[in-house]
Amino acid sequence: MATLDTLLAKDVKKRRTFAIIAHPDAGKTTLTEKLLLFGGAIQMAGAVKGRKAARHATSDWMEVEQQRGISVTSSVMQFEYDGHVINLLDTPGHEDFSEDTYRVLTAVDAAVMVIDAAKGVEAQTIKLLEVCRLRNTPIITFINKMDREVRDPIDLLSEIEDILKLECVPITWPIGMGKTFRGVFSLTKDHLVRFAPGEDRLSSNQELIEGLDNPRLDELFPMEMGYVRESIELIKGVSNPFDIKKFLAGEQSPVFFGSGVNNFGVKDVLEALVQWAPEPQPRDAGARMVEPTEKPFTGFVFKIQANMDPKHRDRIAFFRVCSGRYTPGMKVRHLREDREMKIPNALTFMANDRVTMMDAVAGDIIGIYNHGQLHIGDTLTEGEKLGFTGIPYFAPELFRSARPKDPFKAKQLHKGLKELGEEGAIQVFENDLGHLFLGAVGFLQFEIVAQRLATEYKVDALYENTDVSTARWLSFPDELTQKQFMDEQASRLARDADGNLVYLATSIYNLQTTQKHWPQVQFHTTREKN
Ligand code: GDP
Numbered sequence: 001m002a003t004l005d006t007l008l009a010k011d012v013k014k015r016r017t018f019a020i021i022a023h024p025d026a027g028k029t030t031l032t033e034k035l036l037l038f039g040g041a042i043q044m045a046g047a048v049k050g051r052k053a054a055r056h057a058t059s060d061w062m063e064v065e066q067q068r069g070i071s072v073t074s075s076v077m078q079f080e081y082d083g084h085v086i087n088l089l090d091t092p093g094h095e096d097f098s099e100d101t102y103r104v105l106t107a108v109d110a111a112v113m114v115i116d117a118a119k120g121v122e123a124q125t126i127k128l129l130e131v132c133r134l135r136n137t138p139i140i141t142f143i144n145k146m147d148r149e150v151r152d153p154i155d156l157l158s159e160i161e162d163i164l165k166l167e168c169v170p171i172t173w174p175i176g177m178g179k180t181f182r183g184v185f186s187l188t189k190d191h192l193v194r195f196a197p198g199e200d201r202l203s204s205n206q207e208l209i210e211g212l213d214n215p216r217l218d219e220l221f222p223m224e225m226g227y228v229r230e231s232i233e234l235i236k237g238v239s240n241p242f243d244i245k246k247f248l249a250g251e252q253s254p255v256f257f258g259s260g261v262n263n264f265g266v267k268d269v270l271e272a273l274v275q276w277a278p279e280p281q282p283r284d285a286g287a288r289m290v291e292p293t294e295k296p297f298t299g300f301v302f303k304i305q306a307n308m309d310p311k312h313r314d315r316i317a318f319f320r321v322c323s324g325r326y327t328p329g330m331k332v333r334h335l336r337e338d339r340e341m342k343i344p345n346a347l348t349f350m351a352n353d354r355v356t357m358m359d360a361v362a363g364d365i366i367g368i369y370n371h372g373q374l375h376i377g378d379t380l381t382e383g384e385k386l387g388f389t390g391i392p393y394f395a396p397e398l399f400r401s402a403r404p405k406d407p408f409k410a411k412q413l414h415k416g417l418k419e420l421g422e423e424g425a426i427q428v429f430e431n432d433l434g435h436l437f438l439g440a441v442g443f444l445q446f447e448i449v450a451q452r453l454a455t456e457y458k459v460d461a462l463y464e465n466t467d468v469s470t471a472r473w474l475s476f477p478d479e480l481t482q483k484q485f486m487d488e489q490a491s492r493l494a495r496d497a498d499g500n501l502v503y504l505a506t507s508i509y510n511l512q513t514t515q516k517h518w519p520q521v522q523f524h525t526t527r528e529k530n
Helices: 002-013 028-038 044-055 058-066 068-075 095-106 123-134 153-164 215-220 225-238 244-248 266-275 407-423 444-456 479-492 508-517
Strands: 015-022 076-081 084-089 110-116 139-144 167-170 172-175 183-186 191-194 208-210 252-257 298-306 315-323 330-334 339-343 347-350 353-356 365-370 379-381 391-394 398-404 427-430 436-440 461-464 470-475 493-495 501-505 522-524 526-529
Touching: 002 015, 015 028, 015 095, 015 123, 015 266, 028 076, 028 084, 028 110, 028 139, 028 266, 076 266, 076 365, 084 266, 095 123, 095 298, 095 391, 110 123, 110 266, 123 153, 139 153, 139 266, 153 167, 153 225, 153 252, 172 225, 172 252, 208 215, 215 225, 244 252, 252 266, 298 407, 398 407, 407 427, 407 436, 407 444, 427 493, 436 444, 444 461, 470 508, 479 493, 479 501, 501 508
Parallel strands: 015 084, 015 110, 076 347, 110 139, 139 252, 167 252
Antiparallel strands: 076 084, 172 183, 183 191, 191 208, 298 315, 298 379, 315 365, 330 339, 330 379, 347 353, 347 365, 391 526, 398 436, 398 461, 427 436, 470 501, 470 522, 493 501
């Protein structure tokens, strides 16, 4: 059996699982396309663009939904590069789906941060980085759009350091910008990669000029080289050396400059991923840490996407493998439901196709056909009682109640909302009377849910305001306190999609009063699924 284990370890070592984080319009979609070009998945281009519409407007989003076959492939993409298997997980760009983004980021081992060089650090960049920081996710920085008139690179680096508190180590340095963008000088390889515009050009045809003192550089850029040499000396002097340990701890970020749309500098990012980004890491599974090279299969669901193929009306649970090896038809333990389940035909997502997954190891994402039995955060193992931690739900700040336009459709509405709640599209709380409250982080979520209720469950829902303004999950020191609290507060209690008790407060004042009155009860703003 020793050979098998070695094989598993070898396969795990080849995996790189990452997401791209960026403020909208910084160039995430473009970079994704170019990365896929290198992986040979050229047909992806259209799919990635289709996905992009998602954040602009609900109508666009719904259109994309109608082409689900496309959008699913772009939410997880697997490709090969330089003997490595790379899993790229897409994150929704719109901030109304920040919860979804958060969950996706729990499933990666590294992130590529794209910064628009004209704009620097933007609002979403800050938020996304905060999320990465919670797990100390290593970050590779790509400063994009150098072919435009942009800000001074030194300025950009200090902004990243000041605002994001992330030490920057430039690995390449830009020569000029906009119309006079000449290329990037690799500080580690000591050569200049000359910039040539063009969308479909592959970096293999790039012109390299060795050495900063090369007279060829003076021939080509006689006016600029003096300044360029000075600034490179300066930057070498002021920046710390790249330290892989600091990078892996999420404290230091290697920085690359380029232009995504011109496929320039993109290969550097891929090389950094392969060379420096971590292979799948051990994961906290509650009872213990799980090593990726352990033989028993384990993992967790971090996302559920519905109706991806209109012809099949299915839902797919995206599952991150944390250890062992997936083989088709394998039997696993569904720990929340405490029963055995079979995974007959998991999917992987390559280029434009869904492909039946034959083999997956730690770091890979498999798509499991799901008819409601899997929820976000669920752990599957080969029997051991584990629960992967780190998939939180946030207390929503926006609430609505819903009723069917046609009163005879109450049952469908109930079913639809329960299922969408389990899927994580929105949070659904049900009180003792069977009344459903919807909680969202962003308004778009309500619209999407209404659309999906109409198309998937054939029920038109009407939203109404509620007196709920915030929610808190509850935990109690003992059963007696719980019972007393439940008796007294019955009218303000509900259960979430997984049956956890929640306090629905009418106002912060109401919440504080109740908290004061019940000091032994704990009120939580997030719930960690395990
Ligand atoms: P996303 O919102 O982060 O996915 O950004 P996109 O990849 O869609 O890019 C936003 C816009 O910036 C698009 O119009 C792109 O064509 C453009 N863009 C992306 N990369 C570059 C670049 O390197 N240079 C220039 N000039 N434009 C770019």
